[in-house]
Amino acid sequence: MGDFTYLLISGLSLGSLYALMALGLVIVYGILRLVNFAYGEYIMVAGYTLFLLSPSPLPWLVMAVVAAVMAAVMSYLTERIAFRPVREKSLTAMLITSFAVSTLLQNAALLFVSPRARVVPTPGIFSETVIIAGNVTPVREILAIVVSVALLIGFSILLRKTILGIALRAAADKFTMTRMLGVPANLVISAAFVISGLLAGIVAIFWLGRTGSVTPGIGLTPLLVAFVSTVIGGMRSLSGAVVGGYVLAFVTIIFNNLLPGDLYEFREAFIFTIVILILLFRPEGLVRGRG
Amino acid sequence: MLRLDDLHAQYGAIVALRGVSLEVNEGELVALVGVNGAGKTTLLSTVAGVMRPRRGDIVFEGEPIAGLTPETVVRKGIALVPEDREIFSDLTVEENLRLGAYIRRGRGEYGADIDRMCELFPILRERFRQDAGTLSGGEQQQLAIARALMSHPRLLMLDEPSLGLAPKIVDQVFALIEQLHRDGMTILLVEQNVTRSLAIADRAYLLNMGTVQASGTPADLRQDVDMESIYLGGGD
Ligand SMILES: Nc1ncnc2c1ncn2[C@@H]1O[C@H](COP(=O)(O)OP(=O)(O)OP(=O)(O)O)[C@@H](O)[C@H]1O
Ligand SMILES: [Mg+2]
Numbered sequence: 333m334g335d336f337t338y339l340l341i342s343g344l345s346l347g348s349l350y351a352l353m354a355l356g357l358v359i360v361y362g363i364l365r366l367v368n369f370a371y372g373e374y375i376m377v378a379g380y381t382l383f384l385l386s387p388s389p390l391p392w393l394v395m396a397v398v399a400a401v402m403a404a405v406m407s408y409l410t411e412r413i414a415f416r417p418v419r420e421k422s423l424t425a426m427l428i429t430s431f432a433v434s435t436l437l438q439n440a441a442l443l444f445v446s447p448r449a450r451v452v453p454t455p456g457i458f459s460e461t462v463i464i465a466g467n468v469t470p471v472r473e474i475l476a477i478v479v480s481v482a483l484l485i486g487f488s489i490l491l492r493k494t495i496l497g498i499a500l501r502a503a504a505d506k507f508t509m510t511r512m513l514g515v516p517a518n519l520v521i522s523a524a525f526v527i528s529g530l531l532a533g534i535v536a537i538f539w540l541g542r543t544g545s546v547t548p549g550i551g552l553t554p555l556l557v558a559f560v561s562t563v564i565g566g567m568r569s570l571s572g573a574v575v576g577g578y579v580l581a582f583v584t585i586i587f588n589n590l591l592p593g594d595l596y597e598f599r600e601a602f603i604f605t606i607v608i609l610i611l612l613f614r615p616e617g618l619v620r621g622r623g
Numbered sequence: 624m625l626r627l628d629d630l631h632a633q634y635g636a637i638v639a640l641r642g643v644s645l646e647v648n649e650g651e652l653v654a655l656v657g658v659n660g661a662g663k664t665t666l667l668s669t670v671a672g673v674m675r676p677r678r679g680d681i682v683f684e685g686e687p688i689a690g691l692t693p694e695t696v697v698r699k700g701i702a703l704v705p706e707d708r709e710i711f712s713d714l715t716v717e718e719n720l721r722l723g724a725y726i727r728r729g730r731g732e733y734g735a736d737i738d739r740m741c742e743l744f745p746i747l748r749e750r751f752r753q754d755a756g757t758l759s760g761g762e763q764q765q766l767a768i769a770r771a772l773m774s775h776p777r778l779l780m781l782d783e784p785s786l787g788l789a790p791k792i793v794d795q796v797f798a799l800i801e802q803l804h805r806d807g808m809t810i811l812l813v814e815q816n817v818t819r820s821l822a823i824a825d826r827a828y829l830l831n832m833g834t835v836q837a838s839g840t841p842a843d844l845r846q847d848v849d850m851e852s853i854y855l856g857g858g859d
Contacts, residue, residue: 498718502711511693514726618686
């Protein structure tokens with residue numbers, strides 16, 4: 333029972349972050365069919381913002397909000413400056429642009445900060461623990477679950493109740509038709525990038541809180557996780573991204589904890605075997621519809 | 624109201640329109656007929672701003688609109704019901720209609736407009752909160768037209784609204800187009816169903832290989848042209 337509760341909380345906590353990462357990637361993909369390789373760098377931007385703010389007397393929560401907003405601003409700016417000019421050209425041009433943006437941002441961090449890890453401030457509550465069903469559980473994990481679920485609910489209300497949300501869903505389905513009804517292309521695309529960046533920024537707070545540091549290459553793992561989650565869940569669906577995130581997290585947690593010692597080092601091979609098996613039986617991902 | 628002058632359009636190397644000139648006057652129902660691949664859809668897409676013309680003018684209510692984006696064209700008062708309806712299938716019927724009224728946000732007429740659409744298309748009231756993807760073909764066509772009307776267009780362009788519908792539903796669709804026309808709507812109608820569209824049109828154009836081959840009243844057109852070729856080519 334104790335083991336089960338432990339796995340459940342770890343899985344939900346990691347899954348919540350994976351789900352948000354995947355959602356941030358797929359919201360842009362849904363509209364532009366672009367896998368934004370610079371997505372992980374928005375997490376890096378949030379991290380360095382926290383690092384730069386750490387000497388300031390601001391309360392941690394304010395720093396965290398500023399960091400998340402900076403990720404959203406960076407996402408918005410990359411769309412305006414890098415993606416918009418090549419949008420009409422081709423999808424390949426956009427993909428290459430996203431590689432370029434990713435490399436550029438990483439190199440900027442290398443050059444202007446340092447190739448070495450930098451400490452980011454974490455609040456005291458992140459290192460506290462509580463006992464749940466006999467297990468020592470980090471409060472950070474509980475917070476990650478609560479914040480993510482609240483965000484997912486808020487996001488789904490936005491998508492269903494506001495005209496912008498309805499337009500975003502419509503644009504992910506039939507972009508040209510959405511424009512023919514008067515919804516400006518630039519508006520939905522900007523909105524998608526802002527939401528994407530904001531999700532990355534919020535994930536960053538918890539993701540970086542695990543190690544308490546940021547490096548120029550920090551974005552790679554979140555990008556991969558987000559990508560694999562959307563592939564598992566179905567690239568064409570927002571709910572699929574969320575499902576994929578939780579599935580990937582639970583598979584990971586289960587292998588991390590249950591594989592015997594001598595197989596442990598092959599755990600990624602096991603995880604990807606499961607992913608391949610899922611895709612063999614459901615090539616379009618677990619969630620087929622859009623929504 | 625709408626005037627096309629020497630309009631050229633192409634997809635890469637494939638030329639689809641080679642100098643089309645035509646006119647739609649206020650209150651008219653103009654039919655645009657022609658075989659598969661004649662360029663009818665291309666013509667409507669170009670007017671709607673989905674495609675950029677290669678050359679030539681599009682003038683709507685005295686204003687040049689060639690090359691504007693789709694989101695701008697609809698604000699000028701032109702709505703297109705596209706060939707494959709392009710219903711948002713994961714959105715509810717209501718959400719589809721709400722997006723149709725996107726350019727009329729803040730006018731406070733949304734409720735009245737919805738009531739008007741539900742009167743015109745009673746099935747939409749029944750299916751109001753259902754996903755649009757669950758509607759039958761005929762119902763989806765009604766929703767597509769209702770969605771276009773929600774923007775209060777002054778020119779309504781319909782691309783093959785009867786395509787793929789059961790004969791009984793086709794009757795309904797043509798009856799509806801006639802009714803909209805009687806109520807004063809200006810309509811540019813593209814149809815494979817030549818007989819029926821000529822029967823309700825004020826004037827018609829015959830498009831062939833991207834040019835206007837004949838034009839005039841439906842009677843003129845029936846006389847001038849060997850309609851046989853269109854029927855044979857037109858399929859359906
Ligand atoms: N997306 C496209 N890419 C390349 N060529 C196209 C494309 N769409 C249409 N064409 C070509 O342009 C020409 C005109 O096509 P268009 O769809 O406008 O004809 P249409 O009169 O609407 O035909 P239909 O009755 O089949 O709907 C055709 O030769 C067609 O093959
Ligand atoms: Mg066509």
